[in-house]
Amino acid sequence: MPTLTPALLRHHAGAKSYWRGLTYRDSVVELVVRSRHVDAVVAGTDEYRVALHWDGTRLAGTCTCPYGSQGFFCKHCVAVGLVLLERGLTVPPPDAxxxxxxxxxxxxxxxxxxxxxxxxxxxxxxxxxxxxxxxx
Structure with a gap:
């Protein structure tokens, strides 16, 4: 099982979304680590719902923002991942x-x-x- 790291977040998001996600860390207004995934709300133009989970060994993220709704790992997913790391938390394994x-x-x-x-x-x-x- 891979470990959640800034490098992994950057890999999934790409450089542009990763750097934009760095500026959204303070916009994470709700964060709940559940049994097998993480749910969060990120304030932006609107309030976006974000979920992070492991899909096998791949980190997967979903977001209700326009970019995330197209299936991309967006800046809001990055922000949630970074806040997890700052708090010493991680995305639980899929078999938890x-x-x-x-x-x-x-x-x-x-x-x-x-x-x-x-x-x-x-x-x-x-x-x-x-x-x-x-x-x-």
């Missing part, structure tokens, strides 16, 4: 325990869980096969 999800599932009643799982398994053959193999 998703305690947030586990707790939410534990809150749901049995019928709701059955419907959610049925809906997904009916469309996903490998999930259906796995459900059919489980003994319980």
């Amino acid at each position: 325990e998703d305690e947030e999800l586990r707790l939410r599932l534990a809150e749901l009643d049995h019928a709701t869980l059955v419907e959610l799982l049925y809906d997904r398994a009916a469309r996903d053959r490998s999930l259906r096969d796995e459900v059919m193999r489980v003994r319980g």
Whole structure:
């Protein structure tokens, strides 16, 4: 698993977006490290929602700004990554325990869980096969 570094951010964003991201660090108004990803809000022309996560060994970022919406790793993604580093934080690995999800599932009643799982398994053959193999 690669490590979050300024060099990695620059690699994904390119020089121009990286340098612009340096000036947006103070614009990160919300930052939450979740079980397997990071959510943030960056104030710019508008308030943009940013998410960073690992896609295998590749750092992936999404942003609601016009440039990020085209699939680019934008200055807002860079700013969030830099703020993480400044705070001694990082993007959690993709195989981290998703305690947030586990707790939410534990809150749901049995019928709701059955419907959610049925809906997904009916469309996903490998999930259906796995459900059919489980003994319980």
